[in-house]
Amino acid sequence: MIRVPMIRVLALLFGLLLPLASAFAISDPAEMLPDPKAEARAEAIGRQLRCLVCQNESIEDSGADLARDLRRVVRQHVAAGEKDQAIIAWMVARYGNFVRLRPPFEPLTWFLWASPALALAAGVLIIAFAMRQKRPPPLPLSAAEQRALKDVLKS
Amino acid sequence: MSGAGPARGVSRRLLLGLPLLAAAAAGGGFYALLRRMEAGRYDPHAVDNPLIGHAIPDFAPLPAQAPASTGFGSADLRAALSAGGRPVLVNFFASWCVPCRIEHPELMGLAKTGVPVWGIAYKDQAADAAKLLDEDGNPYLRLARDESGRVAIDWGLYGVPETFLIDRAGIARGHWAGPLSAEIVRDEVSPLLRKYA
Structure with a gap:
């Protein structure tokens, strides 16, 4: 019997499942708005909204029931001519800021938004510190050490 | 090594x-x-519900769910809250939801002590929900059906079961996503019920 490493089996399974995941993305024409421009706007809004069930997907990408319901709500609001910001505010009023995949800049998220700059600054500091700390050159050998070295080389 | 000193x-x-x-x-x-996760005191997937501290959303009367003969809307809930003079638990459930069965005994226990529990069957078949309540017991004082799940979205619901505690003024004071356990009832629900009684 051929033994296939478990990791390969998992990798294969994962690879097979990947297209399935994207197949869940909204593709049902019945859900779409007739006006392609309005539909594009609805999709752009939906991509900024988190599916509360799967949590790491937008409602446009999720196959969850709730995501479908929320897609429908977004399209109703778009069809009613509401502005993007108003539709997102509608969602935030019900699900909190967590529903936004791009968190707003507020006291709670200052550290989050500043973290790339902070990480860069820390890196620069570490490099600057390391470059300043030059090792002193080694002291010349003492007379006894010179002699010992000669002995070693001779033998 | 030549550079080795106490500082190094x-x-x-x-x-x-x-x-x-x-x-x-x-x-x-x-x-x-x-x-904390094991004890049910921390859920990494929990979403803070922004309804806490705010008035419950308005919704038109929802259709009845058997065995109740009439449904209810936000106006009925508000009227009952101010007339009853005590907080109400609003519980979203479904017969297809396994965690709902897990929390069912807790709801029965709460109902037995006289806590008004109002139930909303979420995206459920009327017959299935009725069968469940017939078999396992009905803890609900009032029952309604939210078949499309549209009212639930206004409550910020993202799954079933979810339970809300509404004070006499119609303000949401507590929210639990996921099944109520004996510990949650003892440590969280009951103290809040007493606080807003």
């Missing part, structure tokens, strides 16, 4: 010790986290 020894020990210390701190943190 200290920084070396520090370099060795810091990662160990960091790993120990992280381990302690993770342990505490897992313990």
Whole structure:
């Protein structure tokens, strides 16, 4: 019997499942708005909204029931001519800021938004510190050490 | 080594010790986290419901769910709250939802002590929900059906079961996503019920 490493089996399974995941993305024409421009706007809004069930997907990408319901709500609001910001505010009023995949800049998220700059600054500091700390050159050998070295080389 | 002095020894020990210390701190943190998750006091998937501290959303009367003969809307709930003079628990459930069965005994227990529990069957078949309540018992004082799940969205619902505690003024004071356990009822629901009684 051929033994296939478990990791390969998992990798294969994962690879097979990947297209399935994207197949869940909204593709049902019945859900779409007739006006392609309005539909594009609805999709752009939906991509900024988190599916509360799967949590790491937008409602446009999720196959969850709730995501479908929320897609429908977004399209109703778009069809009613509401502005993007108003539709997102509608969602935030019900699900909190967590529903936004791009968190707003507020006291709670200052550290989050500043973290790339902070990480860069820390890196620069570490490099600057390391470059300043030059090792002193080694002291010349003492007379006894010179002699010992000669002995070693001779033998 | 020529550069080795006491100062170098200290920084070396520090370099060795810091990662160990960091790993120990992280381990302690993770342990505490897992313990809290195990005890049901922390849910990493929980979403803070912005309804807390705000008035319940308006909704037109929802259709009845058997065995109740009339449904209810936000106006009925508000009227009952101000007339009853005590907080109400609003519980979203479904017959297809396994965690709902897990929390069912807790709701029965709450109902037995006289806590008004209002139920909303979420995206459920009327016959299935009726059968469940017939078999397992009906803890609900009032029952309604939200078949499309549209009212639930206004409550910020993202799954079933979810339970809300509404005070006499119609303000949401408590929210639990996921099944109520005996511990949650004892440590969280009951104190809030007393506080807003």
